[in-house]
Amino acid sequence: MKPQLYEYYTKHLENGTFVSWLAVDDIKVVGTSGMSFVEKPPYYSNPYGKIGLLSSMYTLKEYRRKGIAKKSLDRVVNEAKDYGCGAVQITASNMGVLICTDYGFKKNEKFMKYAF
Incomplete structure (x- = not known):
């Protein structure tokens, strides 16, 4: 996976279709x-x-429940x-679902995935 991740991040950080943030305490x-930007054909709600x-x-x-996830979501x-x-x-x-739900994200029961 390392070569694929390196290629992905290099390409998408450079062209602006991936952004990333670090939360730092002093130097730690x-x-x-991180977020990728994708485009689909336009639709009514988007x-x-x-x-x-x-x-x-x-x-x-040890840094959880200190507001870091909320600031990241902001x-x-x-x-x-x-x-x-x-x-x-x-x-x-499961923990992420709780954080995101508290933030205002809504579950979409219509999402499906076919993996191969």
Whole structure:
């Protein structure tokens, strides 16, 4: 996976379709988040078709419940708005679901995936 991740991040950080943030305590990285920008054909609730896909959101255990995730989500949502996205989507862990639900994300029961 390392070569594929390196290629992805190099390409998409350079062309602006991936953004990432670090939460830092002094010189220690204590949290991360990243978002990819994708485009679909426009539709009624998203007339420009742009979507932010949130990924790689993590906070070290000893730094949880200190507002880091909320600040990360603030940055994610603001960046998505600035980019012109009509929505932000996330695939979250059980803990992530709670954080995102508290923030205002809604579950979409219509989402399906076919993996191969």
